[in-house]
Amino acid sequence: MADHIRNMPGVMIPFLLSAFSVFSISMIVPQISAQFRVPISAVLLAIPIDFIGGAMGGIIMGYLADRSGRKAVMIISSAMFGIFTLLAAFSTSIYMIYALWFLIGFGVNAQNGVSYPVIVETLRRSSGTIGGTMQSLYFLGFMLDSVLFVFFHYWRTYLIAAGLISLLFSVPASSLIIETGGSRFAMKAERDPNFLRYTIAFSIIVIGAFMFSVPLMADVPSVLSGLHMDPIYVTVLSLVGFGGFVIAGYLSDRYRRGYVAMAFTGAGVAFGLALFFTGVGRYFLFILGLVYASSGFFSFSGIWVSENYPPGSRALATNIVFFSGRLVGGFSPFIAALIDPSSLVSGIAVVCIVAGSMAFVASAYVQAMRKHRTGLA
Numbered sequence: 001m002a003d004h005i006r007n008m009p010g011v012m013i014p015f016l017l018s019a020f021s022v023f024s025i026s027m028i029v030p031q032i033s034a035q036f037r038v039p040i041s042a043v044l045l046a047i048p049i050d051f052i053g054g055a056m057g058g059i060i061m062g063y064l065a066d067r068s069g070r071k072a073v074m075i076i077s078s079a080m081f082g083i084f085t086l087l088a089a090f091s092t093s094i095y096m097i098y099a100l101w102f103l104i105g106f107g108v109n110a111q112n113g114v115s116y117p118v119i120v121e122t123l124r125r126s127s128g129t130i131g132g133t134m135q136s137l138y139f140l141g142f143m144l145d146s147v148l149f150v151f152f153h154y155w156r157t158y159l160i161a162a163g164l165i166s167l168l169f170s171v172p173a174s175s176l177i178i179e180t181g182g183s184r185f186a187m188k189a190e191r192d193p194n195f196l197r198y199t200i201a202f203s204i205i206v207i208g209a210f211m212f213s214v215p216l217m218a219d220v221p222s223v224l225s226g227l228h229m230d231p232i233y234v235t236v237l238s239l240v241g242f243g244g245f246v247i248a249g250y251l252s253d254r255y256r257r258g259y260v261a262m263a264f265t266g267a268g269v270a271f272g273l274a275l276f277f278t279g280v281g282r283y284f285l286f287i288l289g290l291v292y293a294s295s296g297f298f299s300f301s302g303i304w305v306s307e308n309y310p311p312g313s314r315a316l317a318t319n320i321v322f323f324s325g326r327l328v329g330g331f332s333p334f335i336a337a338l339i340d341p342s343s344l345v346s347g348i349a350v351v352c353i354v355a356g357s358m359a360f361v362a363s364a365y366v367q368a369m370r371k372h373r374t375g376l377a
Contacts, residue, residue, distance in 0.1 A: 006176045007122045011115040013173035014078045017166040018108040019141025021085045024162045027145050028155035036094045046101040051330025053102035054109025055323045061110035062319030071177045078170035080107025086163025089156045113319040116302035121180035132249015132299035139238040201362045202305045202321045208359030209298035210329020215348050218333035241292040248296030257304045258367025264297035265360040272352035
C-alpha cells in the first residue's frame, strides 16, 4: 500500500510537469520569432529537436534505470527538464533555444519512459487505468501552459516561471518514489524468442500513437487561431482528449488491451476520414473532438509495452520501442503541414488516417501473437 501511495504522485506530478515544460514553447512561438528575427517555422523546429533529444534520453536513461534503479533516474530526469526550461529564458539565439529544447526533451522522455515500468512494477491491477490517467496528463500540462501565459505574457518571465514550477515540484515528487527495479533485476532478464517481433510491432503502434497525437497539440491551436476561433476551444478539446485517454486506459484493464487499441485506432481512422472530407464545415469542431477522443489508444501504450518485457530489461526495452515513435512523432506536425500547404486540417486528417491504420494493423498482430503465448501480464 505504501508503494501505491508514494509512487503514484512520484510519477504523476513529474509526468504532468514534463508536458508542461516541453509544450511551453507553443505559447511563445511568435515572440521568439520576433526576438531572434527568424520565421515561425524556424522556431517550430525546436519540437522535432526536442523529440530527437527525447529518443536519445530514453535509451540512455532507460539503460541506467535497469542497472542502477528507477528512482535516481527519475530524479535526474525531472531536474533536467526543470533546469533547462529555466535556462531557456536566458537564450541569446535561436540556436540556444534548439540546444536547450534538445536537453529538455532528453529529460522529459527519460522521465516518461521510466514512469511506465514503475507503474507496472508497483501495481498488481488497474495499471492500464492509472497509465491512461498518467498519459492524459499531457493534455493537462498543455492546458497549464495556457493558464501560465495569462499571468506572464513576456516569453522570458514566462519560461522562468515555467522552469521554477517544474523544478520545485517535480524533483521533490520524484524523491518520494520507492525503488521498484534496477540492479536487483539486472541479471534476471529472460531471453524471449518473440522479443524482436514484439519490439517491431509495438514500435509501429507507438509510432502511430505519436503521429496521431502530436499534431493535435502542435497544429490544432494554429488552425483554430487561423479560423479566429476563441482559444477556449483548445481547452475544451484538451479536456476531450483527457477523457478519451482515461476511458481507454480503464477499458484496457477490463478487456484485452489489443482489442481496445483496435477499437480506438479503427475509430481514429474513421473520424480522420470524416475530418478530411468535411474540412472546416459545419461539424468541424464535433468531428475534431471525436478525433481527440480516439487518440486515447496512446494512453495505455506505455503500460502495454512495459508489461511485455522482463524486469531486468523493461526500462530499456520500453524506451527502445518509444525511440522510433519519438523521432517520427516529433516531425508529424511538419508532415501534416507539408501534405497540403493550403489546408492544415487536411494534412492533420491524412496523418491521423495513416497513423491510425498503422497502429490498428500492429495491434491486431500483437493480439494474434498473444493467443500463442502464455504467462503474459
